[in-house]
Amino acid sequence: xxxxxxxxxxxxxxxxxxxxxxxxxxxxxxxxxxxxxxxxxxxxxxxxxxxxxxxxxxxxxxxxxxxxxxxxxxxxxxxxxxxxxxxxxxxxxxxxxxxxxxxxxxxxxxxxxxxxxxxxxxxxxxxxxxxxxxxxxxxxxxxxxxxxxxxxxxxxxxxxxxxxxxxxxxx
Numbered sequence: 001x002x003x004x005x006x007x008x009x010x011x012x013x014x015x016x017x018x019x020x021x022x023x024x025x026x027x028x029x030x031x032x033x034x035x036x037x038x039x040x041x042x043x044x045x046x047x048x049x050x051x052x053x054x055x056x057x058x059x060x061x062x063x064x065x066x067x068x069x070x071x072x073x074x075x076x077x078x079x080x081x082x083x084x085x086x087x088x089x090x091x092x093x094x095x096x097x098x099x100x101x102x103x104x105x106x107x108x109x110x111x112x113x114x115x116x117x118x119x120x121x122x123x124x125x126x127x128x129x130x131x132x133x134x135x136x137x138x139x140x141x142x143x144x145x146x147x148x149x150x151x152x153x154x155x156x157x158x159x160x161x162x163x164x165x166x167x168x169x170x171x
Contacts, residue, residue, distance in 0.1 A: 010051050010108045017110040021117075037117060039125035041159070047120055056108055058087060058101045058116060062124045065095030066135025073097075073135045080127065085119040097131070099123050129159050137163050 008016070011031060018025045024036040031051040036044050047060045066073045077089040077097065087101035099120055103112070132140065140157065144164040147154050157164070 010056065010105045013108050013110065014049065014051070014056075014113060017113045020110070021114070023117075035117065037121045037125070039121065039128070042125045042128040045121060045124040047117065051105070055102045055104055058099070058103075058120065060087075060099045060120050060124055062089070062097040062099055063128065063131050063135070064097075065091075066131075067139055068137065069134055070095070073131065076130065076134060080123070084123055086116045087119055087123060089123070133160060133163060140164070 014033060015027070018033070018035060023038075026034050028034060033049040035047045035049060037047060038044055042063075045060050045062070047058060050057045050059075074091070077091075081088045086103060087099045090098050090100045092098065101116070103116065140160045140163050144154055144157050144160070147157070154164075
């Protein structure tokens, strides 16, 4: 950019960065973006990015309210918050778990957006199995027993084999 060039707006930087990433995204309203981050544990994480007057807010649903063990789940989230970049775990009035954050518009660059989206992906997808184990162990055990009783595959439950006291399925 030359010295007399007009700086790009945060929206222009965001849209150019999203185009370059190849991620699926949409712009449902001015200053509002929804980005789909593909995962390996969680199929996908939808991220809402909103450009405000002074900041970029980020919000992403992680997982619904735990069925059990709320205190351990919340403690794990709070401890994990100490290690996160740009976002933190939060719960809504129903107890559903989200990631939320806010960055000043002055720091919005392609590198910063990449770092932020990477942090969201790791905090959502990377933590997904741990959150399932902590908050849904009984449901996982019931699902496993039901599948075994019907002779159905348990392959997609292999990550939770230690909860079911069974070795992962063989290829």
